[in-house]
Amino acid sequence: MSGTSMAAPHVSGIVALLKVAHPDWSPAAIKSALVTTAWNEDTYKSEIYSEGEGDKIADPFDFGGGMCNPNGATDPGLVYDMxxxxxxxxxxxxxxxxxxxxxxxxxxxxxxxxxxxxxxxxxxxxxxxxxNLPSISIPNLKNSVVGNVNAIYKVVIKPPRNTVVKVSPHILKFNSKSKKNSFEVKITSTHQRMSKFTFGSLAWNDGKHFVRFPIAVRKQL
Structure with a gap:
């Protein structure tokens, strides 16, 4: 068995554990924790390949956020809540x-x-x-800090091919009075012709947590 028939029970079990560990988390916060802490490499630290498509390297349309990281999801640092x-x-x-x-x-x-x-x-x-999903399809995203109250997160951008990604501000600061933050993402194409989807990622890093989500971009005229 593979695909949804195996993914669904595994994710359901991880969600149950997260709800026990964080009973006050909303469904959106739990989803965010799963997506932003997921692995996008296999257990050998190699790229994941798309099943049934030869040597095609898998992308977010194949694996979504990536492979679930249960331990990481219990302490995601930031969450995209709703x-x-x-x-x-x-x-x-x-x-x-x-x-x-x-x-x-x-x-x-x-x-x-x-x-x-x-x-x-x-x-x-x-x-x-x-x-407010953990996805780049949103121009303005809100964050809630669920880890260390006094934290400084710096942006880490891996732009999709033929794009320029700008994030403002590029540093998010949290303290006991400021537990939520917002930021704006602007993506500009450097390619003048229509293209297929290209992929990248955006992450916030405080030295301990790496809160990542995928970016998917397609140029249209």
């Missing part, structure tokens, strides 16, 4: 009406725009890209 408002804003960005929102969820957001009917989307429609 709460109910992130999900509700995402539904708003997809164009769901207030009635459809209520049919899709039992959550009711008590904001200044709320009425007795429940959820009201913000006047300014959120970007559908602004969902």
């Amino acid at each position: 709460d109910k408002n992130d999900y509700l804003n995402y539904l708003c960005s997809l164009g769901y009406s207030n009635d459809k929102m209520q049919n899709a969820t039992t959550l009711f957001s008590k904001t200044k725009n709320s009425t007795s009917s429940g959820i009201i989307c913000p006047n300014k429609v959120p970007s559908r890209l602004d969902l």
Whole structure:
């Protein structure tokens, strides 16, 4: 057996262990910990090859974040977290009406725009890209520190081929009063023609934790 039939029970077991170790973590935080601490090399520190495709080196479309690292996931350093408002804003960005929102969820957001009917989307429609996943498809990402409170993380960029990746700020500082941070990622193509997907990664490193997520870019005219 291979693929999903083996991955699903293994990941489920690791998730159960993480929930015991961190009962206050949300599903999004657990997913983030699994993705950002995963290995993208095999047990011999060699590149992973795509199954059934000869000598093709596997990419994030083949293995996602990589091979799960249970011990690393218990202490990821940073997590990309989400709460109910992130999900509700995402539904708003997809164009769901207030009635459809209520049919899709039992959550009711008590904001200044709320009425007795429940959820009201913000006047300014959120970007559908602004969902805080451990992925480069988001232009603005929020981080929560779950490790050492007083920590300084420096960015480590491995840009996809024919791209320039800029991150601002390039250093994230955390302390007892500042446990969340945000950063912006800008990707510019140096290639003038259409291309296939190329891959890279972005990580935050504090000397102990290496919080990595994959980047996938395709140039389109």
